[in-house]
Amino acid sequence: MNNPLHAFDRPNSYIGRSVARPNAKRLLAGRGRYITDLVLPRMLHAAFVRSPHAHARIVSIDATRAKALPGVRLVATGDDLAKICKPWVGTLAHFKGMKSPEQWPLALDKAIWAGQAVVAVVADTRAQAEDAIEEIAVTFEELSPVIDIDDARAPESPVIASTMDGNVCFTTKLDTGGIDEIFASAEHVVEGEFLFGRHTAVTMEPRAIIADYNPSEDQLTVHHATQTPYQFQDLYSRHYGVPEANVRVIAPDIGGSFGMKLHVYHEDMAVVGLSIILGRPVKFVADRLESFLSDIHARDHRVRARLAMDEEGTILAMDVDDVTAIGPFSSFPRTSVVEGNQVVRLIGAPYKFQNYRADLSVVFQNKVQTSQYRAVGHPVACAVTERLVDMAASRVGLDPFEIREKNFIPDSAYPCASPTGYKFEALSHEACLAQLKSLMNYDSLRAEQAELLKKGIHRGIGIATFVEITNPSPAFYGVGGARISAQDGAIIKVMPSGEVQCLISVTEVGQGTETIIGQIVAATLGVKYESVKVVTGDTEMTPHGGATWGCRGAGIGGETALQTAKRLKENVLRVAAALLQEKSERLDMRDGIVVDTDGGQERLALAEIARIAYFRSDTLPPGADAQLTVAHHYAPQGYPFAFTNGVQACHIELDAETGFVKILKHWAIEDCGRVINPLLVDEQVRGGVVQGLGAAFFEECVYDDTGQLMNGSLADYLVPMAFEMPDIDVGHVDTPTRDTELGAKGAGEAGTAAASAAALNAVNDALRFFNTSVSQIPMTPERLLRALGHS
Amino acid sequence: MSEKLPISMRINGEPTDSYAAPRETLADFLRGDVQLTGTHLGCEMGACGACLVLLDGLPVHACLMFAVQADGANIETIEGLSDRGVIADIQKAFHERNALQCGFCTPGILIAAHHLLRTMQNPSREVIRDALSGNYCRCTGYVAIVDAIEEVSTSRREPVVARLIEKAEP
Numbered sequence: 030m031n032n033p034l035h036a037f038d039r040p041n042s043y044i045g046r047s048v049a050r051p052n053a054k055r056l057l058a059g060r061g062r063y064i065t066d067l068v069l070p071r072m073l074h075a076a077f078v079r080s081p082h083a084h085a086r087i088v089s090i091d092a093t094r095a096k097a098l099p100g101v102r103l104v105a106t107g108d109d110l111a112k113i114c115k116p117w118v119g120t121l122a123h124f125k126g127m128k129s130p131e132q133w134p135l136a137l138d139k140a141i142w143a144g145q146a147v148v149a150v151v152a153d154t155r156a157q158a159e160d161a162i163e164e165i166a167v168t169f170e171e172l173s174p175v176i177d178i179d180d181a182r183a184p185e186s187p188v189i190a191s192t193m194d195g196n197v198c199f200t201t202k203l204d205t206g207g208i209d210e211i212f213a214s215a216e217h218v219v220e221g222e223f224l225f226g227r228h229t230a231v232t233m234e235p236r237a238i239i240a241d242y243n244p245s246e247d248q249l250t251v252h253h254a255t256q257t258p259y260q261f262q263d264l265y266s267r268h269y270g271v272p273e274a275n276v277r278v279i280a281p282d283i284g285g286s287f288g289m290k291l292h293v294y295h296e297d298m299a300v301v302g303l304s305i306i307l308g309r310p311v312k313f314v315a316d317r318l319e320s321f322l323s324d325i326h327a328r329d330h331r332v333r334a335r336l337a338m339d340e341e342g343t344i345l346a347m348d349v350d351d352v353t354a355i356g357p358f359s360s361f362p363r364t365s366v367v368e369g370n371q372v373v374r375l376i377g378a379p380y381k382f383q384n385y386r387a388d389l390s391v392v393f394q395n396k397v398q399t400s401q402y403r404a405v406g407h408p409v410a411c412a413v414t415e416r417l418v419d420m421a422a423s424r425v426g427l428d429p430f431e432i433r434e435k436n437f438i439p440d441s442a443y444p445c446a447s448p449t450g451y452k453f454e455a456l457s458h459e460a461c462l463a464q465l466k467s468l469m470n471y472d473s474l475r476a477e478q479a480e481l482l483k484k485g486i487h488r489g490i491g492i493a494t495f496v497e498i499t500n501p502s503p504a505f506y507g508v509g510g511a512r513i514s515a516q517d518g519a520i521i522k523v524m525p526s527g528e529v530q531c532l533i534s535v536t537e538v539g540q541g542t543e544t545i546i547g548q549i550v551a552a553t554l555g556v557k558y559e560s561v562k563v564v565t566g567d568t569e570m571t572p573h574g575g576a577t578w579g580c581r582g583a584g585i586g587g588e589t590a591l592q593t594a595k596r597l598k599e600n601v602l603r604v605a606a607a608l609l610q611e612k613s614e615r616l617d618m619r620d621g622i623v624v625d626t627d628g629g630q631e632r633l634a635l636a637e638i639a640r641i642a643y644f645r646s647d648t649l650p651p652g653a654d655a656q657l658t659v660a661h662h663y664a665p666q667g668y669p670f671a672f673t674n675g676v677q678a679c680h681i682e683l684d685a686e687t688g689f690v691k692i693l694k695h696w697a698i699e700d701c702g703r704v705i706n707p708l709l710v711d712e713q714v715r716g717g718v719v720q721g722l723g724a725a726f727f728e729e730c731v732y733d734d735t736g737q738l739m740n741g742s743l744a745d746y747l748v749p750m751a752f753e754m755p756d757i758d759v760g761h762v763d764t765p766t767r768d769t770e771l772g773a774k775g776a777g778e779a780g781t782a783a784a785s786a787a788a789l790n791a792v793n794d795a796l797r798f799f800n801t802s803v804s805q806i807p808m809t810p811e812r813l814l815r816a817l818g819h820s
Numbered sequence: 821m822s823e824k825l826p827i828s829m830r831i832n833g834e835p836t837d838s839y840a841a842p843r844e845t846l847a848d849f850l851r852g853d854v855q856l857t858g859t860h861l862g863c864e865m866g867a868c869g870a871c872l873v874l875l876d877g878l879p880v881h882a883c884l885m886f887a888v889q890a891d892g893a894n895i896e897t898i899e900g901l902s903d904r905g906v907i908a909d910i911q912k913a914f915h916e917r918n919a920l921q922c923g924f925c926t927p928g929i930l931i932a933a934h935h936l937l938r939t940m941q942n943p944s945r946e947v948i949r950d951a952l953s954g955n956y957c958r959c960t961g962y963v964a965i966v967d968a969i970e971e972v973s974t975s976r977r978e979p980v981v982a983r984l985i986e987k988a989e990p
Contacts, residue, residue: 049915056923057911059858059898063924066857156843233862233870233924233958284860284924285958317863539922539959708918715961716921743867743956751952751962756945780961 035770036552037703043548043558047708050544052537061282064237064254065314072239072310073102075300076158078148078165079322080140083176083395083736084189085169087139090148094164100157103307104165105149107135110302115268117293119359121509124366127199127391129359130190134299140169141189141357142397143737144322149299151311174395174736178331178354181392189357189393198359199366199391203373205448208386211346212337219420220335224805225409226729227329230402231748234284235315236324238297240304242271250277251301254284256538256577257291260362262568263512264293265301280566283538287403287720290538291578292325293361321741326730327402329354330372330409336417337384342425344436346384347377349413353399354392360400362511366391368399371406371498374449376414378496379458379674380436385448395736401578403720407497407782415493415786416804419793429492429790430471433462437494451496454667456674457762458494461698464760465492465676469696474680487683487798488693491790492676495783499580499701499775500671500766502664516664517586518572519593521550523601523657525643527621527636529556531593532564534574535586540777541709542582546590548705549771553594554601555618556635572660580775583705584671588769589663597659604642605633607653667768675699675762675779677718679787680755683795685817688810690726690792692755695784700762701776710776711759717780718757723749724781725788729807827891831856832900840887846880847871849887850897858898858927862956869955872928873897879935898927907934909975913968921959929955933969943973 037044055061092104116131136147148165152158173187180186181196189196212218239252249271255261258278266273283290296313304311315323330353337345351372355365373387422432437458438445446452465471471490478488506513519533531550537543543563551558564570574589575581598618605623606613609632617626623633641648642655649655665671680693697714704710727747731739740746765772785806792813793802801816824839831854840849845864850856850873859882862868866881873882874896901907910933913919920926929952936943936951943951948969949962957965 049918053915053918053920053923054911056920056926057914057930058902059856059927061858061923061926063857063860065861066851156841231956231958233868233922233956234860235862283922285922287958317865539920541918541921712918712960712964713921715963716959717961719961720958742865743863744865748956748958750956751949751966754949754962756966757961757963 043552044703044705046548046706048544048548048558048706049708050541052543056282063234063282063284064239064252065234067239067252069239069241069310072312073151073153073307074155074158075149075151075303075311075313076155076162077146077296078162078167080136080143080145080147080169082140082169082171083143083174084172085140086172087136087147088168088170091166092148095150095161098157098161098164100153101150101161102153103151103303105303105306107133107137107147110134110299111137113269113305114298114302117268117361119361119364121364121506121511123509124199124364124370127359127366128193129198130192132295132358132361134295134302139172142395144397146296146299149303151303151307176394176732176734176736178352178392178394181354181394189395196393197390198355198393201370201389203385203387203449205383205385208346208348208384211384212335212348215337215345216340217338217421217424218335219417219424221416221420221804223332223334223413223416225328225330226807227326227399228724228728229321229324229326229730230287230289232285232287232289235317235320236290236294236297237314238300239310239312240301241310242304242308244308246275247271248275249301250279252279252281255280255290256283256286256536258536258566258568259534259573259576260291260513264362268298269301269305277569280536286538288401288405288578289324292363292400294323296323317743318741321730321738321746323397325360325398325400325402327368327399328409329399332372332409332413334413334417336421338421338425342421342427342432342435344380344382344421346382349373349376349387351387352390352392354394356396356398357393358398360398362513363401363506365398365400367401368406372409374451375407375410375496378447378451379438379494381438383448396732403717404778404781407495407778408721408724408785411493411495411783412786412789412806416789416793419790430462430466433494434459451672452668453672454766454768455764456496456672457700457764458674458676460762461674461676461700462494464762465678465696465698468698468758468760469678482798487685487795489681489683489791489793489795490678491787491794492678493783493786493790494676495674495779497580497673497775497779497782498670499673500584500665501579501581502669504669505579514573514575516662517574517589518660518662519589520572520658520660521593521597523597523635523639525639527634527639528560528562529554530562530564531590532571533586533590534571534576535582536566536576538577540582540713541706542577542586544709545583545587545705549587549590550594553591554598556621560621572662580777583773584769584775585663585665587705587773588771589661591771592663593659593661596661600656600659601635601638604638604653604655607650608638608641609633665768671766671768671774673699673701673774673779675783677783677787679784679791681788681791681795683792685799688813688817690808690813692722692753694755695722695757697757697780698760698762699776699779700764701779702763702765702774703772704761704763705773713777714759714780715757717778718784719749719754721781721784722754722788725785725806725808727807825888827888829890829892830894832896832903842886842888844887845883846885846887846890847882850882856897856899860924860927862924868925869928869932870925872931874931879931898930901931901934910934910937910972913971917964917968917971919960919964919968925955925957929957929965937969937973937976942977945970
């Protein structure tokens with residue numbers, strides 16, 4: 030199961046050590062450098078007139094009064110920006126038959142969701158820009174909004190995109206065959222309809238961008254709160270016709286991202302165009318309402334699913350129908366289809382059964398776009414699977430642990446493939462489940478639950494197993510034609526002092542990328558961690574790479590750093606060998622000193638090698654090629670994805686009178702392969718759990734039937750806070766991937782993948798006493814009271 | 821829209837005379853006019869707590885009051901608390917416990933933690949969580965934040981002698 034013992038496994042290795050993040054100190058001192066803080070000379074500010082209607086034709090725009098206001102530099106319409114910006118289309122070729130209409134920075138002939146930017150104003154201050162948008166008169170002619178997922182697909186429905194013949198973006202079907210027969214003859218069938226509300230990332234720093242176009246050099250510099258600066262360098266270059274070498278995207282400190290800050294947003298594209306028109310820096314920071322109206326949302330699925338099993342509780346088959354609504358077009362460049370695709374492919378993933386059928390329909394509607402947000406599709410797949418497994422357990426009289434033990438793919442049976450086509454290298458469901466049972470003290474919790482029930486206290490215990498997609502190869506986006514890199518690149522240089530800089534294309538968004546890259550470089554190269562500085566987030570500094578998404582920072586970025594550092598070390602030791610007249614294979618480097626591999630005798634400091642190489646190259650022996658800077662790229666090889674797994678448990682107490690749920694405790698066991706920094710991984714998993722619990726109990730973008738968002742503020746849209754959240758215990762099983770030397774897989778989405786499913790099972794466990802159940806999240810008090818018969 | 825008004829306040833110990841438009845919030849004034857960008861804006865309606873500052877010693881949402889309302893007040897921001905060293909142990913505990921990720925909520929949380937620890941000895945985890953009920957953190961699971969505050973509370977209660985010994989160590 031484990032790779033052979035590596036230098037990383039040494040007791041003093043930096044790998045596996047809880048190193049604190051050096052870059053966190055400035056954040057703790059209030060010295061973060063976020064886009065929102067940045068001010069550039071001659072900088073202007075943008076604000077947008079937004080459509081008040083979900084679906085409306087734009088009849089006329091009158092900006093005469095706005096243009097006359099003090100400080101107003103530019104009023105731009107959709108047509109103005111369409112003249113200089115090429116449109117984009119959010120489709121991928123490997124989703125056969127998917128369609129989506131062209132998009133431009135601002136609405137052209139009609140608005141297709143409430144909140145869509147229609148007119149841009151640029152002024153000296155944000156306040157002046159906002160004053161001006163109040164003076165712009167846009168005449169709309171309202172059209173019938175397309176809201177409901179079934180109505181949208183009806184033949185009589187209005188069609189949102191005039192270039193299309195319906196509101197269906199994409200459909201697909203998976204079928205291993207014979208499903209109807211299996212269900213007809215199965216001893217037991219459990220089924221349900223599961224509803225997953227829309228929710229959104231709610232990064233604490235809203236979306237923020239400053240575009241700075243300098244016409245004298247045709248140079249575009251974009252300071253952008255994004256996870257993926259290289260992707261945007263490519264996009265801004267291609268859509269505005271600025272040479273790619275002249276486009277620089279800088280992502281400094283980012284106030285949270287969670288997948289939300291890597292999509293193309295209309296306002297962001299507009300800001301780039303506004304700066305090109307004006308030749309001055311233009312800043313846009315979404316306020317919170319604008320965030321709710323224009324950030325991507327996620328989920329919004331209705332899944333009808335059933336599970337067949339034999340008399341002993343062995344799962345035979347699953348049959349699934351997922352309909353998901355994605356807004357009026359598919360997002361760019363990753364599309365809005367990936368979530369549904371992952372829902373239907375991840376359902377049932379932990380289990381042995383091989384008979385599976387799934388239909389997926391992806392539907393357009395007049396709400397803001399949905400797309401990838403943390404744990405794309407995973408919470409939906411996990412909740413559907415794990416709720417049905419619990420229902421199955423109840424049907425045949427098995428404990429939730431027993432039915433999972435019985436049906437898991439055994440840890441010894443990997444590698445294997447799922448009936449949906451995913452190839453699993455090595456998962457550890459059995460080990461994770463065993464660790465969870467012991468960590469949570471399951472048997473005594475059950476005994477306590479039974480005792481408390483006698484006193485009228487209704488507690489529930491729920492578990493949920495998950496499989497997570499990490500370390501994606503080009504099979505994810507590249508094969509579909511998206512210019513999204515699955516590889517990363519690093520430059521590592523020894524400085525004249527002997528200190529080291531690593532410039533790498535994975536980015537820091539608070540999760541600790543720079544810290545773990547520093548740990549890997551230090552451990553691989555053989556220098557002190559404190560002597561390594563990691564630089565990220567600037568396309569002009571580092572090689573091109575995929576950056577941060579899909580749980581790839583440690584697995585792909587980490588391996589990139591490792592392979593680059595290995596090459597640099599070879600170069601250093603070659604120079605050392607020449608200087609010492611020694612064979613390089615007999616030398617090693619530890620803590621920045623070249624030593625004899627055998628015995629560890631100190632021979633020469635890296636700082637001395639650097640001094641000679643940089644300032645006294647005349648004294649180097651002939652042929653000593655002092656290459657003390659190495660650039661190297663690493664692309665994932667082997668399995669298309671490094672799947673990870675884990676299991677979570679949630680313990681709740683239900684107040685059957687009020688519908689309120691107190692979350693007492695949550696546990697997460699996960700297997701992300703080699704853990705580089707337990708301190709960082711554990712709290713990242715906990716953060717993921719909290720976002721999953723938010724989805725389970727609080728978070729939902731509520732719309733009325735005309736497509737108006739009803740809760741676009743942080744007072745109305747509830748985000749989990751410290752008081753509602755429980756202590757969360759995290760444990761690890763360590764199954765490194767053999768596809769890399771590092772062996773790390775991703776961890777950032779694991780918490781979110783299963784937390785809501787565990788919570789759903791826990792609440793339903795408590796509801797069993799009342800012979801009722803819920804199958805919709807968030808499980809609000811109102812919905813729970815309805816389930817309990819308090820209508 | 822109307823004329824700017826003169827305002828005087830003490831900010832992080834320094835007397836500050838300036839002008840502010842009547843509609844300018846204290847948060848915008850601090851971030852823009854005084855360039856104290858450690859005070860963050862997450863919701864601009866007093867829900868998220870990222871903009872907390874101390875006004876005459878008490879935490880207030882800088883997004884919920886106008887700069888002109890703070891005329892004559894004594895304001896302390898994260899920068900002032902940090903420079904003054906009064907939250908150094910909280911910052912250290914947050915750092916060592918990794919009680920932050922993106923850091924955007926962190927200044928507000930530090931101010932809430934500072935106020936809690938100054939006004940209450942030995943708060944339970946429940947009380948700490950309650951004291952943070954005006955602060956959103958979207959990255960962490962709150963556990964590390966509660967741990968860090970709990971640790972500072974414990975260490976501040978340690979006998980003075982023990983602290984002196986600790987200080988004497990390298």
